[in-house]
Amino acid sequence: MSTLEIKNLHVSVDTEDGAKEILRGVDLTINSGEIHAIMGPNGSGKSTLAYSIAGHPKYDVTDGEVLLDGQNVLELSVDERARAGLFLAMQYPVEVPGVSVANFLRTAKTAIDGEAPKLRTWVKDVNAALERVTLDPAFAQRSVNEGFSGGEKKRHEIAQLELLNPKFAVLDETDSGLDIDALKVVSDGVNRYSGQGDRGVLLITHYTRILRYIEPDFVHVFVAGRLAETGGRELADELEASGYDKYVKAAAV
Amino acid sequence: MAGAAADAVENLPVLDHVESHLHPEPSYDVAAHPVPTGLEEIWRFTPLKRLRGLLEGAPSDAHLAWEQQLPEGVTLTEISTEEAQALAVSAPLDRLGALAAANAGGAVLLDVPADLVVDEPIRLTLRGTASSDTVWGHVVIRVGLHAKATVLVDHVGSAAYDAFTQVVVSDGAQLDLVTVNDWDDDAVHAEQVNIRVGRDATVRAFEFTLGGDLVRTSTNVDYAGPGGSADLLGVYFADAGQHIEHRLFADHTAPRTRSNVLYKGALQGQDAHTVWIGNVLIRKVAEAIETFEQNDNLVLTDGARADSVPNLEIETGDIAGAGHASTTGRFDDQHLFYLQSRGVPEDEARRLVVHGFFNDIIRRIGIPDVQERLVTAVEHELADV
Ligand SMILES: Nc1ncnc2c1ncn2[C@@H]1O[C@H](COP(=O)(O)OP(=O)(O)O)[C@@H](O)[C@H]1O
Numbered sequence: 001m002s003t004l005e006i007k008n009l010h011v012s013v014d015t016e017d018g019a020k021e022i023l024r025g026v027d028l029t030i031n032s033g034e035i036h037a038i039m040g041p042n043g044s045g046k047s048t049l050a051y052s053i054a055g056h057p058k059y060d061v062t063d064g065e066v067l068l069d070g071q072n073v074l075e076l077s078v079d080e081r082a083r084a085g086l087f088l089a090m091q092y093p094v095e096v097p098g099v100s101v102a103n104f105l106r107t108a109k110t111a112i113d114g115e116a117p118k119l120r121t122w123v124k125d126v127n128a129a130l131e132r133v134t135l136d137p138a139f140a141q142r143s144v145n146e147g148f149s150g151g152e153k154k155r156h157e158i159a160q161l162e163l164l165n166p167k168f169a170v171l172d173e174t175d176s177g178l179d180i181d182a183l184k185v186v187s188d189g190v191n192r193y194s195g196q197g198d199r200g201v202l203l204i205t206h207y208t209r210i211l212r213y214i215e216p217d218f219v220h221v222f223v224a225g226r227l228a229e230t231g232g233r234e235l236a237d238e239l240e241a242s243g244y245d246k247y248v249k250a251a252a253v
Numbered sequence: 254m255a256g257a258a259a260d261a262v263e264n265l266p267v268l269d270h271v272e273s274h275l276h277p278e279p280s281y282d283v284a285a286h287p288v289p290t291g292l293e294e295i296w297r298f299t300p301l302k303r304l305r306g307l308l309e310g311a312p313s314d315a316h317l318a319w320e321q322q323l324p325e326g327v328t329l330t331e332i333s334t335e336e337a338q339a340l341a342v343s344a345p346l347d348r349l350g351a352l353a354a355a356n357a358g359g360a361v362l363l364d365v366p367a368d369l370v371v372d373e374p375i376r377l378t379l380r381g382t383a384s385s386d387t388v389w390g391h392v393v394i395r396v397g398l399h400a401k402a403t404v405l406v407d408h409v410g411s412a413a414y415d416a417f418t419q420v421v422v423s424d425g426a427q428l429d430l431v432t433v434n435d436w437d438d439d440a441v442h443a444e445q446v447n448i449r450v451g452r453d454a455t456v457r458a459f460e461f462t463l464g465g466d467l468v469r470t471s472t473n474v475d476y477a478g479p480g481g482s483a484d485l486l487g488v489y490f491a492d493a494g495q496h497i498e499h500r501l502f503a504d505h506t507a508p509r510t511r512s513n514v515l516y517k518g519a520l521q522g523q524d525a526h527t528v529w530i531g532n533v534l535i536r537k538v539a540e541a542i543e544t545f546e547q548n549d550n551l552v553l554t555d556g557a558r559a560d561s562v563p564n565l566e567i568e569t570g571d572i573a574g575a576g577h578a579s580t581t582g583r584f585d586d587q588h589l590f591y592l593q594s595r596g597v598p599e600d601e602a603r604r605l606v607v608h609g610f611f612n613d614i615i616r617r618i619g620i621p622d623v624q625e626r627l628v629t630a631v632e633h634e635l636a637d638v
């Protein structure tokens with residue numbers, strides 16, 4: 001049983017006009033076994049939340065804490081956070097020329113586990129993980145994300161999720177830009193991961209569509225840098241019907 | 254060696270010299286190449302003072318120590334300067350090239366006879382035995398008609414070494430020439446490698462420069478007939494104070510020829526300086542040729558400087574494809590973030606990114622132990638940050 005607690009998180013970015021506050025006090029607790037969906041309009045700060053948890057250097061945490069089983073991960077480097085059990089599936093996965101997927105995955109797995117995976121089973125595991133997200137095993141020989149289509153990049157993120165099997169996964173708009181088949185493939189992967197029972201998911205999305213395939217325990221509305229409302233599945237249905245307007249207007253007051 | 258020229262590629266038809274400050278008129282006559290002031294286009298990047306007097310051309314009998322592994326059928330012999338000149342490639346394009354040919358007092362000919370296909374690499378190790386030595390070198394590599402070979406030229410040790418190297422790739426022949434410049438820190442190395450690509454011949458010239466205080470090489474390719482193909486591929490890694498200069502010239506002297514230049518460099522440390530000059534000339538006769546040249550530099554620390562100058566001169570309207578690209582940048586933080594977000598520690602992430610950067614070229618070398626050695630060398634350089 002693990003817990004990821006986000007407490008009063010304030011985050012700024014540097015702009016030409018000085019620091020701009022984007023997260024304005026986020027409070028959220030995720031227990032293992034739970035799926036939390038965060039829904040919000042573009043520009044509300046969802047990716048900022050995801051990147052801040054992962055430790056992207058662009059984001060400056062000015063207040064608050066992110067505790068993983070009581071340890072403040074904000075004091076850890078990006079790779080230390082990953083080794084502590086956090087994983088971020090990125091909205092825009094990065095291309096790394098010249099580094100093969102196979103080499104990348106093996107290096108990551110070795111770093112996370114603290115020992116190299118067994119060679120014989122590992123190759124099978126990688127191929128199986130790629131096949132589960134309908135990526136040809138030949139992708140293992142390609143450079144990380146280079147020349148992948150948008151959907152292939154997202155499926156590659158899910159393959160990594162399953163191979164690295166972290167305690168908590170933050171999925172930043174993994175559903176965006178996917179056709180319905182790819183959406184199902186990605187949802188199946190998230191459900192397999194979550195179905196282990198002792199893993200936590202923070203599913204960031206702009207659309208309710210993916211919630212037809214992934215059953216959230218909690219739905220949060222995220223507007224203007226903080227949570228505006230928390231509910232269950234019915235909140236997603238309400239957002240589907242009436243959109244974010246009500247919350248955006250309330251936040252602007 | 255009277256018949257040395259017998260199956261050399263045919264001489265080029267006489268071509269008009271194309272007036273350009275980028276590539277002077279070729280000549281074996283040292284007097285035709287004035288002592289540079291350092292302001293000339295072809296000299297402006299080179300710290301002439303650090304050439305340790307090579308430009309003065311003082312005679313010297315010193316040699317590099319040669320070791321060789323010659324597969325069956327391949328010969329290594331000494332020939333006279335005149336015999337070497339008869340094996341047609343472009344004459345020297347600058348004073349250092351002309352001085353090397355004039356002062357070496359004869360050449361060493363590596364000969365792969367016609368139709369011989371050698372699978373194992375031909376290995377030449379050229380070792381500088383004293384940094385105080387001035388050494389003039391003249392090397393000829395000839396690959397006969399339809400022959401196929403891989404030649405490794407490995408420069409190690411220390412000297413002030415100036416060489417003129419002629420590479421004759423006969424019609425239908427295939428050559429991989431892999432040059433490793435793995436000198437000690439105090440070596441000075443100037444070299445002009447003039448390659449003539451025969452009809453339907455293929456050459457891939459790899460160049461890896463790791464060591465030396467100053468390395469300035471010019472690799473010049475022209476074509477004896479249509480259908481020739483040249484890949485000029487390089488990797489360099491400059492540390493504090495090192496000057497590494499690679500000058501490439503693809504002179505498209507025949508139709509339907511191909512040139513592809515790709516050089517990648519990393520720099521770290523105060524006053525690490527690299528220069529890459531990529532000249533391409535597409536002559537009137539050179540219809541339907543294809544050329545692409547690219548240079549990418551990865552600047553790892555402050556205080557290092559990479560100069561990168563592509564030039565494309567086009568005299569015909571009928572080209573299949575021509576282009577160039579040049580990038581110079583720092584580590585991409587996004588690359589590091591992505592790898593680190595998967596648990597990979599920062600130093601290892603950096604190593605992966607640098608390997609990835611060079612891997613594109615290193616993986617193409619057909620000699621596994623050289624591949625490994627270069628990967629290890631890059632590893633070693635990175636550990637020194
Ligand atoms: N480097 C930056 N400079 C200025 N504004 C930024 C920068 N990065 C993000 N922002 C702003 O922060 C806000 C939140 O962005 P983001 O977290 O990407 O939102 P979301 O993921 O919800 O669409 C947006 O208004 C965006 O324009």
Ligand SMILES: [Mg+2]
Pocket residue numbers: 046047048091172173
């Ligand atoms: Mg976003």
